[in-house]
């Protein structure tokens with residue numbers, strides 16, 4: 001028996017990285033999974049992979065910066081599976097533009113994808129979860145949700161914002177809906193490869209007690225716990241998954 005048997009889960013940003021690993025684990029634990037992202041080739045590969053294991057998934061191609069696309073994720077989920085029990089708001093983009101060079105256009109793009117998309121999808125799924133009396137929403141935050149740093153003003157601001165959104169969802173949509181955030185540390189995904197790969201993270205890795213980079217599976221395991229009934233008394237938390245970086 002799987003931990004998510006009979007559940008329907010939307011996982012945004014699941015064409016690669018920790019979202020892909022979470023989608024695969026959710027499906028292996030019995031959920032019907034909606035895979036989303038902009039890249040159709042990778043979305044199809046994730047769904048094919050899930051189906052090859054005898055599990056269930058569909059994909060919806062959607063840009064999280066586009067409200068019509070976000071609505072399409074919800075509409076397709078209801079058309080195909082009739083309900084939704086788990087929403088994992090995981091899609092995110094990095095911004096490394098220094099503060100004095102930040103433009104309104106880039107700021108809006110980061111906040112649209114990293115924050116507003118999570119709010120809007122939450123607004124769409126909430127009535128169904130409320131009616132069912134149960135639902136779990138998980139938001140991908142970051143260790144950048146807790147501290148400042150040079151050079152990442154858009155990303156750090158957006159990740160602080162999604163931590164606040166997580167707590168607001170818990171308060172405003174409980175008791176039926178629980179909402180928690182995951183704060184990954186250095187996780188080896190395409191996002192990290194885009195800023196120099198694991199080598200660029202060596203200082204962070206060596207500063208952590210576990211002395212290794214995280215993998216998508218590390219985040220998927222925590223996401224599964226938060227999605228499942230095992231975490232029924234966990235709500236409104238931003239949980240670090242960073243190899244003990246701040247312990």
Ligand SMILES: NC(=O)c1ccc[n+]([C@@H]2O[C@H](COP(=O)([O-])OP(=O)(O)OC[C@H]3O[C@@H](n4cnc5c(N)ncnc54)[C@H](OP(=O)(O)O)[C@@H]3O)[C@@H](O)[C@H]2O)c1
Nearest residue numbers: 013014015016017018037038039063064092187189190191
């Ligand atoms: N890796 C880390 O060390 C780390 C640390 C802390 C937090 N995070 C957060 O973890 C989350 C997942 O990132 P990752 O590390 O797994 O990186 P990744 O492998 O690059 O995955 C990012 C995912 O987000 C999707 N995405 C990006 N922009 C999108 C858009 N405009 N519309 C739709 N989908 C979009 C991508 O899909 P498409 O390319 O198909 O659109 C992809 O599936 C992000 O929220 C990120 O901020 C990562």
